[in-house]
Amino acid sequence: MDQPLIEVKSLQMYFPVGNNIFGRRKQLKAVDGVSFDLYPAETFGLVGESGCGKTTVGRALVRLYRPTGGRIIYRGTDITDLDEKAVQPYRSKMQMIFQDPYASLNPRMTVSSIIAEPMALQQVPQADIDARVRELVAQVGLKQDHLNRYPHEFSGGQRQRIGIARALAMRPEFVVCDEPISALDVSIQAQVINMLEELQAQMGMTYLFVSHDLSMVRHISHRVGVMYLGHMVELAEVEELYSNMQHPYTQALMSAVPIADPDLAAQTRRIVLQGDVPQPIDPPPGCPFASRCRYCKPVCREAMPDMREISPGHFLACHL
Amino acid sequence: MSVQILDNNAYAALPEDMFVIGIDESHAEDIPRPSTTYWHDVWQRFRRDRLAVIGLVVIVIMTLMCIIIPMVSPYTYDGSDYMNMNAGPSLQHPCGTDQLGRDQFIRIMYGARISLTIGFVAAAINFLIGVLYGGLSGYLGGRVDMVMMRIVDILSSLPSLLYIVLIMLIFGSNMGSVILALCFTSWIGTARVVRSEVMHLKHSEYVLAGRLAGANTWHLLIQHLIPNAMGPIIVSTAFLIPGAIFSEAFLSFLGIGIQAPRASWGSLANAAIPVMQMYPHLMLFPVIAICVTMFSFNFIGDGLRDALDPRLKK
Ligand SMILES: Nc1ncnc2c1ncn2[C@@H]1O[C@H](COP(=O)(O)OP(=O)(O)OP(=O)(O)O)[C@@H](O)[C@H]1O
Ligand SMILES: [Mg+2]
Numbered sequence: 001m002d003q004p005l006i007e008v009k010s011l012q013m014y015f016p017v018g019n020n021i022f023g024r025r026k027q028l029k030a031v032d033g034v035s036f037d038l039y040p041a042e043t044f045g046l047v048g049e050s051g052c053g054k055t056t057v058g059r060a061l062v063r064l065y066r067p068t069g070g071r072i073i074y075r076g077t078d079i080t081d082l083d084e085k086a087v088q089p090y091r092s093k094m095q096m097i098f099q100d101p102y103a104s105l106n107p108r109m110t111v112s113s114i115i116a117e118p119m120a121l122q123q124v125p126q127a128d129i130d131a132r133v134r135e136l137v138a139q140v141g142l143k144q145d146h147l148n149r150y151p152h153e154f155s156g157g158q159r160q161r162i163g164i165a166r167a168l169a170m171r172p173e174f175v176v177c178d179e180p181i182s183a184l185d186v187s188i189q190a191q192v193i194n195m196l197e198e199l200q201a202q203m204g205m206t207y208l209f210v211s212h213d214l215s216m217v218r219h220i221s222h223r224v225g226v227m228y229l230g231h232m233v234e235l236a237e238v239e240e241l242y243s244n245m246q247h248p249y250t251q252a253l254m255s256a257v258p259i260a261d262p263d264l265a266a267q268t269r270r271i272v273l274q275g276d277v278p279q280p281i282d283p284p285p286g287c288p289f290a291s292r293c294r295y296c297k298p299v300c301r302e303a304m305p306d307m308r309e310i311s312p313g314h315f316l317a318c319h320l
Numbered sequence: 321m322s323v324q325i326l327d328n329n330a331y332a333a334l335p336e337d338m339f340v341i342g343i344d345e346s347h348a349e350d351i352p353r354p355s356t357t358y359w360h361d362v363w364q365r366f367r368r369d370r371l372a373v374i375g376l377v378v379i380v381i382m383t384l385m386c387i388i389i390p391m392v393s394p395y396t397y398d399g400s401d402y403m404n405m406n407a408g409p410s411l412q413h414p415c416g417t418d419q420l421g422r423d424q425f426i427r428i429m430y431g432a433r434i435s436l437t438i439g440f441v442a443a444a445i446n447f448l449i450g451v452l453y454g455g456l457s458g459y460l461g462g463r464v465d466m467v468m469m470r471i472v473d474i475l476s477s478l479p480s481l482l483y484i485v486l487i488m489l490i491f492g493s494n495m496g497s498v499i500l501a502l503c504f505t506s507w508i509g510t511a512r513v514v515r516s517e518v519m520h521l522k523h524s525e526y527v528l529a530g531r532l533a534g535a536n537t538w539h540l541l542i543q544h545l546i547p548n549a550m551g552p553i554i555v556s557t558a559f560l561i562p563g564a565i566f567s568e569a570f571l572s573f574l575g576i577g578i579q580a581p582r583a584s585w586g587s588l589a590n591a592a593i594p595v596m597q598m599y600p601h602l603m604l605f606p607v608i609a610i611c612v613t614m615f616s617f618n619f620i621g622d623g624l625r626d627a628l629d630p631r632l633k634k
Contacts, residue, residue, distance in 0.1 A: 064528050088534050096532055104525035108358060108547040117543075118533035150358070166529065 004037035005075060005174060005206050006061065011035070012069030013056050017281060029280045030056040032230040033070070035307065038174070043200065043207040045221030045238070047214060047253065053230045053280075054210045055099070058176040061208065062094045063087045092122060095167035099179040101159035105151035111137075111162055112147040118169045136165040140195065157188035161195070168199065176208045181216065193220060214257045218242055223313075226250045229288040230280050232307065236314035246316045249289045287319065295320055365627035372623020375616035379436075382613065386432035395423035397430040398581040406599050415605040419595065424602065427583035428609050434584045435565045435613065438499055442564035445503045447557045450510025455541045455549075457511070458518030469515070476508045485576060493579045498571060502564050513556045517549035524548075551628035558624050562617035569610055585610050 013031040031053040038044050046054050060067050063079060072080045079090050098104035105114055112133055113120075119129045137144060140161040151159055160180060167175055177196065181189040193216065200207060211217050217224055218238055225235040226247065234247040245251050252271040273292050278284065286301040287293070293300065299319050307317045366372060390397075400421040404410075407417045415424035457468040484501040491497035521527065522545060530544050546553070571577030572586025580587060585606045592602035 059528070062532060064531060084531075084536075091532060092534060094532075096529070098525040098529065100525060104529055106526040106530075106544050106548065108550075109543075117530065117535075121534040121539065163529075166533075 002039055003076075004073075005040045006038040007071070007073040008034060008036050008038075008057075008061065009071040009073070010069070011057065011060060011067055011072065013053070013060050013065055014068045026281050029230050029283060031060065031067075032280075032283075034227070034230070034232045035070075036225055036232060036235055038206050038208065040173070040206055041200070041204045042222045043209050043220050045217035045224040046208060046210045046227060047212070047217050047224060048227035049253075050212070051280075052227045054227055055178055057227070058096065058178050058208055058210055061174075062096050062176055063091060064096075092118070092170045093172050094174045094176070095170070095172040096176040096178060097160070097163055097167050097180045100183055101156045101163060102183070104163050105159055107151055110148050110150060111142075111154075114151070114162060115165045115169055118166065122170065132169065133165075136168055139168070139199070140165045141191075155188075156184050157192060160184060160188075160192055164192075164195070164199075168203070171203065172205060174206045174208070176210070178210045179212065180209075182212060189216070196220070214254060226253065229278065229283065231288050231317065232315075233289065233317050234315065235307075240311070240314050244314070246310060246314075246320075247289075247318050248293050248295055248320070287317075362627045366623050369623040369626060371619040372627075375619030375623070378612060378616040379620065382432055382616075383436055386429045386436065389429045390426060390433070393423075393426050393429075395426040397427050397583050398422065406595070406602075408599075408601055416599070416601045418591065418602055424588075424605060427588060428585070428605055430583045431585040431588055431606065432609065432613075434495060434578055434582070435568060435610075438495065438502065438568045439561040439565040439617070441499055442502050442506065443557050443561045445499070446507040446510050446560050447553070449503075450507040450556075451514050451546060451553060453507070454511035454514030455518050455546055456537075458515035459522055459537060459541060459545060461519065461522075465515075472508050472511060475505050478505065480505065484571065488571070488576050493577060495578065498568055498577055501571075502567050506560060506563065510553065510556045510560070513552050514546070514549055517552055518545045521545050521548055555621065555625045555628055558617070558621035562614050562621070565613060565617070566610070 010033045011031055012029070012033060014027040014029050017026050017028045034053075034057060036044070046057065048054055056065065059065050061072060063072070063082070067080055070080070071078055074090050074094075077090070079087055082090070109117075115133050115136055116129045119132060124132070133147065134144060137147065142158065142161055142165070146154070146158075151162065154162065160183075164180075180196070181192050184192060196207070197220065199205070207220075209217065209220055221238050223236065224238050224241050225232050226241075226249065227233065228249050234241065234245065234250045236244075241250070242254070245254055252273050255271040271294075278288070278291055284291075284301070286299075286303060287296075287305055290296050290300040297319060303319075305317045305319045307315050310316050395401075401413075401417060401423065402421050404413060404417050405421040406419055407413055407421075409416045413423050413425060415428060417423055418427070453468065453472075457465045483504055487497055487501040487504065491500065518541075522540075524544075527540060527544050530540050535543065568577055568584065569586035569589070572584040573590045575587075575590060578584035578587055580591065588606040589603060589610075592599070592606070596603045
């Protein structure tokens with residue numbers, strides 16, 4: 001394969017939580033040792049339960065957070081510890097589409113100034129900005145007379161289009177799509193997904209596509225990573241993962257996907273997870289999934305399983 | 321959704337274009353509602369509050385009067401009419417005259433100039449300092465925020481009369497030092513409001529988007545954070561104005577504010593004390609002026625609060 005666009009090496013993002021005057025300062029291990037590579041023009045799906053650290057990975061990659069450990073290598077340059085100013089040249093090639101189309105647009109700015117903001121901040125001449133804004137608006141399927149309106153006048157799907165136009169303004173190479181469709185109606189979801197795919201075909205961007213929706217991830221991704229409690233537990237090409245899933249957590253997650261065909265649905269058994277999700281604050285040693293795993297062995301509670309390649313391109317972190 | 325996952329074999333059998341979901345994208349997502357901005361909505365809500373509108377009208381009239389009347393009136397604030405001393409209200413002197421035969425009405429108008437100037441200037445200074453201080457403290461957070469807030473705590477625990485008297489002694493009894501004295505700590509309230517708003521807003525996704533777009537702290541504050549915190553900022557500023565006006569009147573009444581022959585509502589009331597029983601009008605009119613102004617500003621403040629933040633409405 002080609003050179004990776006981004007290499008993520010045992011990324012850690014710990015957040016300090018709780019009281020820091022009295023007693024020990026606790027750490028919430030939102031992401032703890034996640035590694036993967038992103039290749040040019042691919043879509044990498046990231047799935048997992050709510051709170052497993054998907055958003056945190058996405059935000060750390062575009063350096064909205066400063067990782068507490070690990071490395072992020074962008075086209076061969078280590079950008080992990082660059083400060084806000086130094087990271088800017090890289091960041092204008094990396095953008096993000098946010099989860100909540102209602103919170104991601106400044107309600108006091110017009111659509112045109114929202115889309116133009118990244119260009120205005122990079123000192124693009126005003127005439128070029130105007131032309132590019134018009135082009136973007138057409139590209140994402142909005143109308144020119146929407147430009148002078150405010151975000152609250154738009155539906156969720158339209159707002160998400162505005163957010164996409166803003167993300168594309170500087171022609172990024174890499175876009176984090178953080179559950180871009182989870183807040184939208186089903187019919188609008190399809191439109192937005194189709195549009196993201198078209199844009200990728202036109203511009204050759206790399207997507208990190210975060211989602212709960214496993215069928216959507218299967219549809220859009222080339223490779224998929226499964227996260228559990230801040231760890232990557234399984235990673236494979238999409239068809240390999242969906243047909244030959246190995247990790248007990250992946251199996252449980254997949255079995256929860258509703259199946260359209262009633263005959264098939266009758267044959268398939270849902271795996272219902274037992275036990276509680278442990279808190280990522282001071283987690284016990286061993287495999288993070290041990291407390292809920294059907295196949296849990298003593299070793300699972302003692303040592304963290306390493307990520308190993310069980311077949312070419314298929315990585316698994318499990319003692320089984 | 322039509323992108324349903326069957327089992328793997330069923331999936332493989334499906335043609336790829338089945339997943340380009342057939343939705344007519346041209347169906348116009350038109351917007352029927354006329355474009356209204358946030359400030360337009362605020363004005364609509366404010367307009368419905370009758371007391372607030374009356375307050376606003378009173379303040380506008382008072383502002384116009386205190387600008388225009390001293391320019392066209394035959395009287396000045398220190399000119400004496402020796403034919404009419406301590407006269408009651410008449411056509412010639414609508415609010416009567418004082419012990420030196422000075423027209424009380426024109427003196428009240430000059431007092432209004434002082435009161436309104438102090439009110440607006442103090443509010444503007446408080447706004448500026450409070451927004452910057454609170455905004456930076458809230459946005460930077462962490463240790464910087466801790467230090468900045470402790471400084472504010474110390475300042476606000478100083479006894480106000482002490483530093484006010486000191487400032488008046490050092491800089492003399494004029495308008496500038498009154499404003500300085502009044503602004504010394506009153507921005508703290510605004511700063512705290514702005515800080516808590518900014519701390520809340522800085523985690524919004526549009527602020528993250530701004531950072532991705534390459535915005536520095538300053539741009540984020542000016543473009544994203546402060547405009548969205550404007551409602552509470554305006555409300556806290558609106559209530560600062562009557563506070564400043566009253567404090568000035570109070571200081572002048574005690575004799576440490578604006579001094580004679582210059583007229584402030586407080587010093588007019590002070591001068592009326594010895595003769596209050598014989599010439600009650602000398603006390604009556606300045607006090608009415610103070611009350612009307614205070615009420616008007618407070619009504620405006622209430623109206624703004626309800627209009628800017630409908631959630632706070634009782
Ligand atoms: N800024 C932060 N400070 C402290 N804790 C945080 C912060 N951001 C996230 N967390 C915590 O980190 C964990 C992972 O959060 P994250 O938002 O990455 O999950 P997610 O997988 O995106 O979940 P969802 O599917 O609900 O969006 C959660 O327990 C969350 O509470
Ligand atoms: Mg998330």
